[in-house]
Amino acid sequence: MHIPDLSQDKNHQEMIAELMTNGQEHLFANWDAPGTNDEAKAAFLNSLARINGSYPGGLTGYISNARKLLAEAKIGANPFEGFVPHQPDKVDLTQFNAAYDRYEALGKNHFDKTAVVLVAGGLGERLGYSGIKLDIPVEVTEATSYLAHYAACLKAMEARMKQPKSVPFIIMTSDDTNAKTVAALEANNWFGLKKEQVHILKQELVPAIADNDGRLALQEKYKLILKPHGHGDIHMLLHTSGLAAKLQKQGIEHFVFIQDTNGQVFNALPAALGVSVEKGFDFNSIAVNRIPGEAVGGLAKLVKGKTELTLNVEYNQLDPLLRATVSPQGDVPNEQGFSMFPGNINVLVIRLASYVKILERTRGIIAEFVNPKYADGTKTTFKSPTRLETMMQDLPKLFGPDEKVGVTIFDRKWSFSANKNNIKDAAAKHAAGGTPESGTTAESDFYLAGRMRLAAAGVKVETAKEELILGIPFTPGPRVLLRPSFAMTLAEVREKIKGGTISGDATLVLDGKDITLENVEITAGSALVIKACDGAKVTVKNLKVKNDGFELVKLSADEQTSSATPEYLRIRGYRIVSRAAKVCEFNQPGTFGL
Numbered sequence: 001m002h003i004p005d006l007s008q009d010k011n012h013q014e015m016i017a018e019l020m021t022n023g024q025e026h027l028f029a030n031w032d033a034p035g036t037n038d039e040a041k042a043a044f045l046n047s048l049a050r051i052n053g054s055y056p057g058g059l060t061g062y063i064s065n066a067r068k069l070l071a072e073a074k075i076g077a078n079p080f081e082g083f084v085p086h087q088p089d090k091v092d093l094t095q096f097n098a099a100y101d102r103y104e105a106l107g108k109n110h111f112d113k114t115a116v117v118l119v120a121g122g123l124g125e126r127l128g129y130s131g132i133k134l135d136i137p138v139e140v141t142e143a144t145s146y147l148a149h150y151a152a153c154l155k156a157m158e159a160r161m162k163q164p165k166s167v168p169f170i171i172m173t174s175d176d177t178n179a180k181t182v183a184a185l186e187a188n189n190w191f192g193l194k195k196e197q198v199h200i201l202k203q204e205l206v207p208a209i210a211d212n213d214g215r216l217a218l219q220e221k222y223k224l225i226l227k228p229h230g231h232g233d234i235h236m237l238l239h240t241s242g243l244a245a246k247l248q249k250q251g252i253e254h255f256v257f258i259q260d261t262n263g264q265v266f267n268a269l270p271a272a273l274g275v276s277v278e279k280g281f282d283f284n285s286i287a288v289n290r291i292p293g294e295a296v297g298g299l300a301k302l303v304k305g306k307t308e309l310t311l312n313v314e315y316n317q318l319d320p321l322l323r324a325t326v327s328p329q330g331d332v333p334n335e336q337g338f339s340m341f342p343g344n345i346n347v348l349v350i351r352l353a354s355y356v357k358i359l360e361r362t363r364g365i366i367a368e369f370v371n372p373k374y375a376d377g378t379k380t381t382f383k384s385p386t387r388l389e390t391m392m393q394d395l396p397k398l399f400g401p402d403e404k405v406g407v408t409i410f411d412r413k414w415s416f417s418a419n420k421n422n423i424k425d426a427a428a429k430h431a432a433g434g435t436p437e438s439g440t441t442a443e444s445d446f447y448l449a450g451r452m453r454l455a456a457a458g459v460k461v462e463t464a465k466e467e468l469i470l471g472i473p474f475t476p477g478p479r480v481l482l483r484p485s486f487a488m489t490l491a492e493v494r495e496k497i498k499g500g501t502i503s504g505d506a507t508l509v510l511d512g513k514d515i516t517l518e519n520v521e522i523t524a525g526s527a528l529v530i531k532a533c534d535g536a537k538v539t540v541k542n543l544k545v546k547n548d549g550f551e552l553v554k555l556s557a558d559e560q561t562s563s564a565t566p567e568y569l570r571i572r573g574y575r576i577v578s579r580a581a582k583v584c585e586f587n588q589p590g591t592f593g594l
């Protein structure tokens with residue numbers, strides 16, 4: 001084959017030769033003569049070289065993986081052929097009981113051996129927010145962004161260590177989110193974290209594929225079509241950056257993988273970590289109960305001979321698999337009305353000892369798949385170019401008999417409430433009986449978690465009636481924000497709060513390690529906000545709080561569409577306004593009473 005001399009750069013020229021011998025002649029056919037479109041040609045070669053360098057095995061590796069997966073897709077290979085589904089090994093922590101406390105205590109002791117991995121490269125098309133999702137406030141009483149909340153949780157983990165040290169925080173970004181993520185960190189002084197503890201790994205797009213031979217698709221001459229490869233890229237990046245191995249050497253034992261807009265995730269994290277430690281799970285999926293047929297992936301143990309794999313099975317594959325094997329009625333409910341296959345929420349606790357080995361073996365390419373939409377039954381052409389994808393929850397597909405996979409089930413609202421949908425789609429989902437997963441429901445559930453903590457500590461909580469705001473359910477209160485600095489476990493809440501009541505749309509915000517409340521009553525509509533710096537010990541005893549507090553004000557139709565209204569309010573349809581809340585700030589160490 002004649003390889004044309006298209007670049008002065010030796011590396012580029014070698015890459016061109018390699019691609020041409022791998023069926024990619026079309027990428028370099030009909031090039032203009034030197035002197036014409038040279039800039040476009042250089043940009044094209046640079047983009048090829050960047051992907052070549054970032055994908056383990058380079059572009060030819062990507063093409064050969066694509067050919068193999070496309071050949072399998074063409075014959076319609078059933079990935080679950082011969083597997084029989086069973087219930088996964090699970091620990092049920094849906095109730096706050098002694099077992100829950102025990103696991104929380106175990107997990108809390110393990111904070112110094114834990115790192116948090118946040119996948120935040122997603123575009124968020126369904127939400128349609130103009131900025132990054134991490135910048136959106138999870139609540140608008142104090143307008144705490146997701147990123148600020150996650151950082152506060154890490155700081156709180158550190159404050160609970162016997163010998164405090166930084167919790168490594170790994171954030172995966174993409175071209176869509178990287179600059180704004182870095183800007184948010186810089187503008188907020190890294191939210192109190194040390195710059196060195198934050199590791200940003202940017203995922204790259206992958207080339208789209210035009211046909212079963214793995215020919216890369218061109219948008220125009222000198223321009224590839226590029227598409228997202230999925231959140232499974234995090235595994236590849238943790239390998240190629242050397243970070244997983246490095247942190248393991250530094251004594252980190254578990255990575256907890258979280259998503260960009262789940263304000264509830266740290267509620268479940270201590271107990272889930274405790275389960276991983278006690279049960280020796282290499283891979284622990286934080287899961288929730290799901291109704292049979294619900295559009296949430298089900299976690300199942302699949303058994304074929306001596307092979308056992310506990311995996312997320314997409315809900316539309318689970319039912320046929322059950323019908324074809326153990327359950328002619330498909331996915332049927334248990335006595336509580338739930339499927340026997342808990343719902344995956346993609347919060348994962350992974351043990352580094354096995355993870356690092358798997359990354360080395362696979363170079364971090366975790367169970368890629370392809371989902372081509374064929375033009376017709378011959379399966380020879382695609383309706384539009386496809387690409388390889390990867391999902392972070394598929395790691396157990398690479399596990400052998402020695403790796404232990406388990407599932408820890410939490411109350412859904414306690415552990416998961418994401419902000420994924422714009423206000424219109426969220427309302428439509430609610431009307432159709434589905435879960436809105438919007439800014440409104442995420443905020444409502446964020447306060448609910450606070451109420452759950454108070455109730456677990458014996459506070460009398462009189463909850464307001466749920467209402468609809470622009471067709472989306474919201475519970476007006478009590479709006480309870482027990483900041484991570486105040487409590488990371490239920491035991492801490494019980495130690496610090498004794499008795500008392502809170503009602504209706506009252507507000508309680510507690511931020512600081514050394515605040516105790518005894519027999520405090522907060523009447524409907526009233527608010528108590530206490531912020532105490534380290535070293536400030538604040539005791540509140542026998543206090544009845546009655547003031548004008550905070551008011552939830554719905555946006556008018558004009559405000560709802562006006563660009564003068566912050567976008568984070570428009571995705572909810574309301575604001576929360578301080579009227580006459582009792583706000584007590586203690587910025588100096590000392591002992592104080594209220």
Ligand code: UTP
Binds near residue numbers: 203228231258
């Ligand atoms: P989502 O399901 O929320 O997808 O991703 P998305 O791409 O962000 O949003 P839509 O589908 O366009 O509306 C789950 C998590 O995975 C991350 C997201 O940032 C989110 O935390 N993600 C997704 C990545 O990090 N990279 C990807 O390529 C895709």
